[in-house]
Amino acid sequence: MSKPFTQAQWIWSTNDIAARFGVRRFRGRFTAETATRVTCLVSADSRYILYLDGAPLGRGPARSALRSYNYETYSVDITPGEHVFAAIVIAADEYSRPIPEMHDRGGFLLEAKSADGKALCATGGEGWRVQEDTSLTPTLVEPPHFHYCEVGLMEVVRGSEIPWGWTARDFDDAGWTAPVAIHPVIIRHQPGDTDKSRWRLVARDIPAMRYDRREFTSAGEALPVTVAPGETREIILDAGAYAIGYPELRVEGGAGSAITLTYAEALTLNGVKSQRDALEGGDVEGLCDVYHPGGGAETYEPLHWRAFRFVKLTIVGGDAPVTVAGLAYHRTGYPWRRLATFSVTGGPAELTEVQDVDFRTLQSCTWETFMDCPYYEQLQYVGDTRLQALLGYAATGDARLARRAVRQFDASRLPSGLTQSRFPSSFEQIIPPFSLLWILMVEDLWRYAPGASTTVANCLNGARGVLEWFGKHLTPDGVVGGHLPHWSFVDWVDGWEGGVPPPAAAGLPSATINLQYLAAMQSYIRLRDALGDTREAEFWQAHLDMLTDAITSTFWDDDAELLREGPDDSWGYSQHAQAWGLLTGVIPPSAVEDVVESLHTDDTLAKTSFYHTFYVVEALAKVGRLEKLWSHWLQPWRNALDLGFTTWPEKAEPTRSDCHAWSAWPTYAFLTHVLGVKPKEAGYAKYEIKPNYVDGWDHLTGTLPTTAGLLRVTVDWDGDKPKVHTELVTK
Template identity: 25%
Template sequence: MNKSLSALIMLSLSAIMAAAQEGRATWIWYPGDFEVWLSNQMQNKRTERGAFFPPFWRQDGHYVLIDFHKEFDLVAGEEVELYAEGQYNVKLNGKLLEGYPKKIHVPAGRHKLNLKVHAQDRVPAIYVKGRTIVSDSTWLVTYEDKEWIDETGKASDQSGTMWLNAASWHFDQPSTPPSSFRLATEPHPAQTIERADGNGLLVDFGRETFGFARLHGVSGTGRISLYYGESKEEALATGTCETLDRITVDNVTDKDTVLELSKAFRFIWIEPEGGVQIDSVSMLYEYLPTVQRGSFRSSDTLLNRIWDVAKYTMELTTREFFIDGIKRDRWIWSGDAYQSYLMNYYLNFDLPSVKRTMLALRGKDPVTSHINTIMDYSFYWFISIFDYYQYTGDKQFVSLIYPKMQQLMDFCLDRRNNDGFMEGLPGDWVFIDWAEGLSKQGAVSFEQLLFCRSLEAMQLCAGIIGDGPGAERYGQLAAEMKEKVFTTYWDMDRNAFLHSLVDGELVDHVTRYANMFAIFFGYLDELQKQSVKNGVLLNENVPAITTPYMRFYELEALCTLGEHKYVLEEIRDYWGGMLRLGATSFWEEYDPGKQGVAHYSMYGRPFGKSLCHSWGASPIYLLGRYFLGVKPVKPGYAEYQVEPSLGDLEWMEGTVPTPNGDIRLYIDRKQIRIQAEGGSGKLILHSRTKPEAQGLTVTPLGGDRYELEIPVGSIHQVSYR
């Protein structure tokens, strides 16, 4: 990665400042509003062959009028600078100040400072900076202060207003309000530029990339068409490539032009018309500055390449939010984002991006549709919060988002059919996977499984925020649903879940979806697991999966079952297969049975497929969680477990980020070195004899399993056999 140092420094500073937040001013706003606003901005950047192509679900607006306040105890008076995004007023101890004050004096003593801000085109936000009076997340905000007065001027004494803590990110200067947010850019050269007959240029950037095409030394008058391609074939297919740009120039000489909208491409075919000349072409690479914390290396160079390309795929799709693919849709899809979160926990551990994405997906009330219109995508959203809490232990975010979970769950519960199952109603997209001939009819077992897990997520979150009745209710609903899933869909002869229940009749058809999720959800007993493994997962007669999206879960299930060697073979074969076809990032779909340009087609369009799709990056997660074997056992890695599995590898090493610092690990067939910066960890080993480790307590767990406590700090070495 070749990121600008300044961006990294900026982020590090921001992290340091978050730690030492008190006394440092930052722009603040109503929680969730920046995400709604920014996601509209981003999702409306999709174009299809030069046409604006916005989402087909509801886009929400931020609250346009926000009240911010905090009370301060001042030992001495101080000058306070005030900045706002929008039209605003200022109240000191309830008294309105005239005009739009930019600087006020607050005398010693106890004072309440209010700012009320209205903005339609951007998110109402403030930045307040005094010696001790500063805007930060300790301020309280609301979109309805309900501060009426009676005819004598007395204010209401019974408020029903919900005050939330203000939200903030890294906007720490008066001059960088939230509306000024832009991704970072840096200039990248083209790898090759071929000039063709008729003045055209074929530009190759060497690998999949994203940013603004830049034309150097443009001269003349006329039109320039740019046809973008993730493949050379696509760039040259001027009639069917997915994205294009056209600009006109009028009597210019040696002009430098940066295209307005960022695009995904490796190749650009550029056609100047009317005698326009172009000297050269480069690009501004556009990216979210992040700090890479996770790593993976092993004795297998193919696997290492796969990990690197997965990482680059993640880099490209981790942007304003975790998006699906960079060519299209450039949207936030809950199912795709769900996998990005999990990969991110083993790569950057970039929690602001996870939270931004979860908030943007959910948007505002009322709920009038499943997330992205997709039933399963609502469920992934619930489960993502369950996971988020496991990885981060962040109760504050759970309490912020719990009311939004309740609203979406109410929407789901209202849509159950007469059997109590989730079945697609008009307007509900039952997605499951891109797979030819896959039936979405009736009540699909896979959806009920996700629904059940979602109810468990509700139960957990209700417990976290202290909603006892809620926890009980959701717990009961989850238990009932789980039982009903087994009594309804589990086939005693096939020893597997059947695919669906249509008009009250079970369809005698087995698919992988419900079966593989049941494994890593922990819903199956040992016998059931083995029968699913052999009868479904390793059974070639059950329709194969052709998207990296569902391969993620298929391989996760097999890892859970201890099939690490098999999984490594599958990774090499499937992701390695894409690399053999020249992939520089991982694809939306890959069917090894296809040939040539057929690989690029999807949705009935020759280049419809996305060749850089977030869900293609799953090896990051699989290798981190199931090979390095690191996972939280208590929320936020307060307790964690490391149970490495080499599969067929000679050695591997890597880093797994946690909220308490990194866990670094090296393992070969005889030795393990481990170093943890925080948390209470246990290393679980399989060894024919008792492992030896200086200064570590080794506890036998029975059979060949041993447990070692991992102290915080220095590197520990373990010998085993």
């Protein structure tokens, strides 16, 4: 195997091994004797923005763990002569880094080669200079009424201390110093790689993120605006819909002034989020950056993107008048390409809007990883990620980010056998039920993604480790129980403290957790069978049979014809347990209709949230009872539209997050269960179509990506029988 790096070393301004916050600017000069195509490999700890001769090349590295740390590859054509690579690198410490990032200490790495393989430029070699930045101070401003937030630093930046033009070829860097080589290059699983290596490099396996310029609309005074010394002006700008992006502030003059950019998901009245599309009378409270102009014509863009619907500019005049010439933003996020469509002849007017909001939520909750929410955490949780990945498969056919997520969760596994609940993460958190959902996610990848067999096979030993962990917590009755370690989160439910089923919180068996264990075991057996490991499948089938009997004996209530949430009636009943009971086949066939009726009408059942209603819909689709999907189960989503949401909230009002990944699944249900198109064989090699009827939805049309190409499907219901027509639009 050829080495991607042959000459470069990691560099920094000093050889101080401590992890300290700092920003460095690097410049590396080189000469090309002829016109050539340059291939550049680059990484940094923590983040970099790379330029060549003043033109931006890219950002990175993609969020990953130190033991599989990403480097990026860029290719660009250059002319003969002198050229300059320039990079700004931010090194975060434990106080300034976002939890989703895992870092060691400041470092920068680059190696560039010509088309014929000749080394042109490498960190650790000649031609490199570095400057310690003094213009940026990290800060985290938490306004009143704020919530848990772990997205890392916000910025206070002084324009007078920025060496403007520093990325250009002709910039004079004579006053900068020579960097120090601090560590050799280590490629994961190649010679020299050990567990003690600082950065165990692997090539990035996802595309570059979007960087599209967008304009704000003004909710008040329009820009440009000039503010006199001593004057204060506030201007609120509206992006028109929820967005994630890099704000771009353009200013002229104004030495000694201060401009605060405050970002909010919604306007607030007395600290409470208001009607989301009510633009009058509200205020913007939230995270903020502060820019102090240096007096020239300057453009400020924070190093990391921000999440917002609204941005407030608070302009405080200083020694000289300051003109805010404009505020735009560069929208970012994973570059999804929406391919699927779904429509109902004479269907509800909101149907298109629901799908648009689904996709906007997916876009806003995916970057270099899947994210639960872009404003508060930006963490890739298993529970959220599974639902996002399913929407990605169905609506775009793109499995790259999902494959990466499956691998990352596998890499997060602990000696106990469990995965971490969220990863990458610099702060360890464990939710045992999420480890079970990861096994289902592995099977999803197997079903939807061509060429995923190696990834799936590599995950199965880890999946077995998860099952074995739960097996160590079986009670004498044969079900999982006792005071389980860690956080047994299932769903945000009124009366379930911390989202934990009350029996589990009391150290007793929970039906929902046991049924999730059963579902994960079923998934594991199917995968082992599919890969030809019949002995392992048979071994676990015996365990599955015993667990099924134990669950039925412990939780099934013959009188109520429902699954209890706990070992006796005093713990009540939940929609969660009934859904997982239908999905796993535990509920007796003779009781299915009664359970479905209870799901629709029994108000005493603990209710699922936006998140876990997904599993109710999955269960109802399995038994062919989706007739009330729109009128009943998706009513909370329709309510959110009435409240002006442009992305889906974490939960019903009052909600912390206005943009939450686990709520963006209705389009998946429309395509997979209503239209009825789903994989029949691994890698979507074949598909099957089994539509489900929804009240009043008699004529359906949809397109969706499959391995064979873009498939157009029409479904016409004639009584209780669907007439299906298919056409392969593209290959």
